[in-house]
Amino acid sequence: MRLFNTLSGQVEDLVPSDGKALRMYACGPTVYDYGHIGNFRTFLQVDVLRRTLRLLGTDVRHVMNITDVDDKIIRNATAAKLSITDYTRKYQEAFFQDLDALQVQRPEIVARATENIPAMVALIQRLTEQDIAYRAEDGSWYFRIARFPEYGKLSRKDFGGITDGARIDVDEYEKDSARDFALWKAPKPGEHQWQTALGPGRPGWHIECSAMAMEFLGESFDLHAGGEDLMFPHHENEIAQSESATHRTFARHWFHVRFLLVEGRKMSKSEGNFYTLRDLLLRGYKASAIRMLLISVPYRQQLNFTFEGLAAETIAVERLRTFRDRVRNTPWPGRPAPSPDSSEISALARDTRARFAAALADDLNTAEARAAIFEMVRAVNACADAGAFFAGDQQAVLETLREFDQVFAVLDDHDDQWTRFTLQWAESEGRLKDAAPEVLARLELSDEQIQALVDERTQAKRTRNFARADQIRNDLAAKGILLEDSKDGVRWKRK
RNA sequence: GCACCGGUGGCGAAGUGGCUAACGCGCUGGUCUGCAAAACCAGUAUUCGCCGGUUCAAUCCCGGCCCGGUGCUCCA
Structure with a gap:
């Protein structure tokens, strides 16, 4: 496949350098709070990348880190009078639950x-041996940027002349140069610390990714991913410390996911447009619709996340699910096509499969990929309505949908399960008041209770008691339960 | 202030130097239906932020401007 590489600024081929599995490292969360939709856009796009690679027949070896020690974690844990381990446990669990809700494959x-x-300490020691790392008066260790001439190559910044300003040095008396960054931080009194050959303390932020990427993927690997905010300084610093230590290319390909807007504005708590996944689930939006929206705009585009868009994707997903049900369940005539290769639908399904894969292989063009699927949906419906759906077509269409869902993963309906889960969580956190009334209404009746009412309505209709039938239908509609009458019976679904 | 990215219909958004400017949602009309809903079908941008330029031809290339975003800087 072809993928944009931040390092070169160009779309390039992406293939496993060892000919077996694509070795990729993706920056994971700092687990000090619940993840927000901006975080999840990045994780979802990385998921699309790994699923696409697998669809195209490339195995992946995907490593994701969890940053479970940093300034914010220490601050919050101290405030909560918890150890950092106890403090982060809850957010780690929540993070993986959220990934499951969004159908993100585990790395x-x-x-x-x-x-x-230990891997981080060993890496820092390799730098100290070359005099690239140095110890400050307080016992912290810093990376000497002046020793890495290529510094800035990822983010295309020129730091010549900035690193050693006399005025800067006045303020930064602990560091040799203002831009030098911490590899190892000396502990403040009472802080969680490790006793190591470098002295007591804890790792700087950047060193963990360098050390763990090399630990699990080798000194040089295929691809490194993260949100665009990480490009500088985080990824730049990873390159500096890793390549200084090994004198080898750290990651060959860099993948950065663009930030999103919410309702046309930058998402921030002060704007009042900051949403965690759980906020949205409590408001009644479905996990599948959130996934669909967050992956449908290609990763290099700025996505404008809106509630209108979320509602639109809910309907779009529902349409695809309905379509798959129709293809699966309708008793087709089953007559053979006029000639073996003449079935328009089978040919279309094959073409769509090719177009879908080609769009994804072209720098993950998810918009073009899904367009191909929707065009097939419309064409197949038209053929089926016209009676031109032949034996063999069903399998061909289902196969195309299967490949679509290998990447998009929205067709199987797990939505109520995750909404219920989130409600339970909200109850345990005292946040049930944030749940939209419609959500509670929608899940109030069990499947069995709904089915009983549906059956009663069918009986009422049979005796032409339309008043009673309509009353049941309206009562259910008020609870967000929609009924669909068809020749084969009544289907219902939660809105 | 500097750098980079983007500005396409009511909304989201793909795309291309010249062929009818994808797709989803919405809207309008239709099929179906006891009536609805759902489902399905059809229609829905003479036009691609603004102003110039290059070209036989620009939404797509170049320059300027306006707007949005990100990073840097500043500040904390």
């Missing part, structure tokens, strides 16, 4: 910073 390896301190 092959999840690496926690606190479980890989």
